[in-house]
Amino acid sequence: MTPAISALDHAIILPVLLPALTAAFLVLALRHHLRRERIVSLAATGLLLALAIVLFALASDGTVRAYRLGDWPAPYGITLVLDRLSATMLLLTAVLAGCVLIYAAGGVDGRGRHFHPLFQFQLMGINGAFLTGDVFNLFVFFEVMLIASYGLMLHGGGPGRLKAGFQYVAINLLASAVFLVGVGLIYAVTGTLNMADLAVKVPQVAPADAALLKTGALLLFLVFATKAALVPLHWWLPATYAGTSAPAAALFMIMTKVGAYAIIRVYGLVFGAGAGPLALAAAPFVMPAALATLVVGTIGLVGSRKLRDLSAFAVIASMGTLLIAVGLFDVEGLSAGLYYLVHSTLAGAALFLIAGIVQEQRGAASDRLIPAPAMGGETLLGGLFFLAAIALVGLPPLSGFIGKVMILQAVRTCAIWPWIWAAILGASLLMTFGFARAGSVLFWASGPVSERKPLPALPGLAAVVLLLAAIVGWALAAGPATQALSLAARQALDRNSYIEAVLLPGAPAASEK
Amino acid sequence: MELLLAAGIGILTAVGLYLVFRAHTFPVILGLTFLSYAVNLFLFAMGRLAIDRPPVIVPDAAAYTDPLPQALVLTAIVISFGMTALIVVLALRGFLETGSDSSHLDAPRGGKGDAS
Numbered sequence: 004m005t006p007a008i009s010a011l012d013h014a015i016i017l018p019v020l021l022p023a024l025t026a027a028f029l030v031l032a033l034r035h036h037l038r039r040e041r042i043v044s045l046a047a048t049g050l051l052l053a054l055a056i057v058l059f060a061l062a063s064d065g066t067v068r069a070y071r072l073g074d075w076p077a078p079y080g081i082t083l084v085l086d087r088l089s090a091t092m093l094l095l096t097a098v099l100a101g102c103v104l105i106y107a108a109g110g111v112d113g114r115g116r117h118f119h120p121l122f123q124f125q126l127m128g129i130n131g132a133f134l135t136g137d138v139f140n141l142f143v144f145f146e147v148m149l150i151a152s153y154g155l156m157l158h159g160g161g162p163g164r165l166k167a168g169f170q171y172v173a174i175n176l177l178a179s180a181v182f183l184v185g186v187g188l189i190y191a192v193t194g195t196l197n198m199a200d201l202a203v204k205v206p207q208v209a210p211a212d213a214a215l216l217k218t219g220a221l222l223l224f225l226v227f228a229t230k231a232a233l234v235p236l237h238w239w240l241p242a243t244y245a246g247t248s249a250p251a252a253a254l255f256m257i258m259t260k261v262g263a264y265a266i267i268r269v270y271g272l273v274f275g276a277g278a279g280p281l282a283l284a285a286a287p288f289v290m291p292a293a294l295a296t297l298v299v300g301t302i303g304l305v306g307s308r309k310l311r312d313l314s315a316f317a318v319i320a321s322m323g324t325l326l327i328a329v330g331l332f333d334v335e336g337l338s339a340g341l342y343y344l345v346h347s348t349l350a351g352a353a354l355f356l357i358a359g360i361v362q363e364q365r366g367a368a369s370d371r372l373i374p375a376p377a378m379g380g381e382t383l384l385g386g387l388f389f390l391a392a393i394a395l396v397g398l399p400p401l402s403g404f405i406g407k408v409m410i411l412q413a414v415r416t417c418a419i420w421p422w423i424w425a426a427i428l429g430a431s432l433l434m435t436f437g438f439a440r441a442g443s444v445l446f447w448a449s450g451p452v453s454e455r456k457p458l459p460a461l462p463g464l465a466a467v468v469l470l471l472a473a474i475v476g477w478a479l480a481a482g483p484a485t486q487a488l489s490l491a492a493r494q495a496l497d498r499n500s501y502i503e504a505v506l507l508p509g510a511p512a513a514s515e516k
Numbered sequence: 517m518e519l520l521l522a523a524g525i526g527i528l529t530a531v532g533l534y535l536v537f538r539a540h541t542f543p544v545i546l547g548l549t550f551l552s553y554a555v556n557l558f559l560f561a562m563g564r565l566a567i568d569r570p571p572v573i574v575p576d577a578a579a580y581t582d583p584l585p586q587a588l589v590l591t592a593i594v595i596s597f598g599m600t601a602l603i604v605v606l607a608l609r610g611f612l613e614t615g616s617d618s619s620h621l622d623a624p625r626g627g628k629g630d631a632s
Contacts, residue, residue: 176599
């Protein structure tokens with residue numbers, strides 16, 4: 004008999020239910036009223052933010068909370084799990100979604116139909132992926148997230164976007180097929196897909212089946228690496244992110260992080276350090292791939308000819324940096340990685356939104372890095388770009404610098420740390436060149452102002468300012484944030500408390516000291 | 517039976533992969549469909565092959581077959597069906613708007629239709 008759960012514990016499922024119900028309501032009742040759609044969508048996202056804060060506070064007592072749907076006991080029923088890590092990711096998603104939605108409400112959402120329902124469905128998939136405690140449900144929420152992202156990616160239309168969209172959909176369908184094969188192999192060997200149950204059964208696997216299980220685990224890793232845009236599986240990202248609208252690209256910033264989260268969850272917990280013969284199955288591949296990702300992203304960034312391409316390659320480079328930290332699979336690396344993850348999500352989104360505004364303001368020149376007549380609000384936009392660039396490159400005083408320093412410290416335990424230091428610092432230098440070149444062409448190499456140009460739309464600017472303010476706040480809060488994230492990393496790598504919380508609900512709550 | 521099923525899955529996968537790597541949208545879609553068939557069969561086989569055994573509780577049954585893979589296959593079929601419909605529409609729209617069914621981003625970047 005499972006103990007009765009409090010009303011507050013039911014809040015764990017709300018981050019999935021709220022966007023789902025909002026999306027259905029929007030598409031059924033308000034599909035012809037853009038203004039009302041905006042109000043409801045913004046209100047629902049605000050509510051989601053409040054909910055994420057409540058869940059974050061709930062998780063910060065250090066207990067892993069399992070929510071059993073329909074009260075079916077754990078390995079059989081569907082389980083959602085809330086711990087510090089998933090609560091952090093939920094909060095980040097809500098903050099990002101709020102800023103992006105403010106930008107979209109400035110007019111981008113009216114360029115096609117159903118922007119807001121798609122946006123909410125995407126939030127549902129992302130939140131679900133962060134909460135689920137079951138590998139097959141992870142697949143289902145990935146699909147929900149992807150289906151909505153296909154719609155968002157194509158929103159607004161145009162032949163270029165359709166071509167990039169076809170590639171994006173095809174790559175993800177292929178990845179889904181590989182995901183299912185991996186899931187199938189894991190189920191065939193262990194007979195379960197619940198993550199806690201897997202964490203119990205994987206170390207006990209018979210030696211004869213170990214190779215099969217490892218094949219399944221590595222196939223899953225391929226899928227997560229595709230989502231996280233790890234080299235050599237990153238080719239879909241520049242075309243997709245540069246081909247879609249600014250708010251969609253900014254929201255997609257969190258999708259690469261879902262891949263990183265899945266890597267942390269599955270390879271930190273299920274195939275983590277305590278997994279016997281399969282311990283750290285993916286670890287040998289993460290670090291080299293992450294270093295290659297950083298290098299490729301940086302080279303692409305320097306060679307970009309459009310601001311949106313540059314932003315996309317900056318995302319790839321930041322994923323490389325992030326996964327270098329994650330690839331250590333220890334508490335210090337993971338907490339540094341999580342700090343950098345929050346930072347790079349916000350900074351990347353800010354850069355994509357700035358690119359969107361620049362594109363609107365420059366008219367025919369779009370966001371190509373060529374001299375063009377001066378645009379309205381150039382000084383302000385240039386200042387915002389400067390801040391976003393500092394954040395992404397990782398120069399002081401913003402949070403990118405703090406994150407990179409933490410990662411540099413964390414990799415000292417790795418045997419090849421001089422090479423990693425060289426890669427990260429060299430990449431930062433090259434990225435500084437890339438951003439300086441782009442910024443000087445866009446904001447300085449412009450002709451004289453011939454006539455009075457309109458200023459950028461207010462909602463777009465407000466969204467960018469909010470995101471940059473969040474980055475500044477993240478840098479100011481670095482002390483408490485790293486403490487909290489260090490606890491989150493410790494909890495995420497602690498198999499026993501996770502297993503106890505999910506499989507033994509009657510046992511006294513596993514709380515950390 | 518195992519050999520037959522394994523060979524079937526293998527052939528479907530090989531055909532699917534070959535078609536996915538073609539340069540036009542229609543073969544790519546066919547390839548993805550073949551792959552999804554292969555994956556469905558594979559998922560079905562992961563609960564082990566058994567003949568004449570009930571998946572849910574029957575009082576006089578000696579043994580059961582695993583019902584979970586069947587539920588997973590149903591989910592996978594629904595998702596892949598919806599996805600196939602979506603990608604067909606996408607390919608058709610792309611063909612109608614650009615006049616070619618190439619799946620490559622051949623058009624010079626920053627060209628027509630690039631402004632959002």
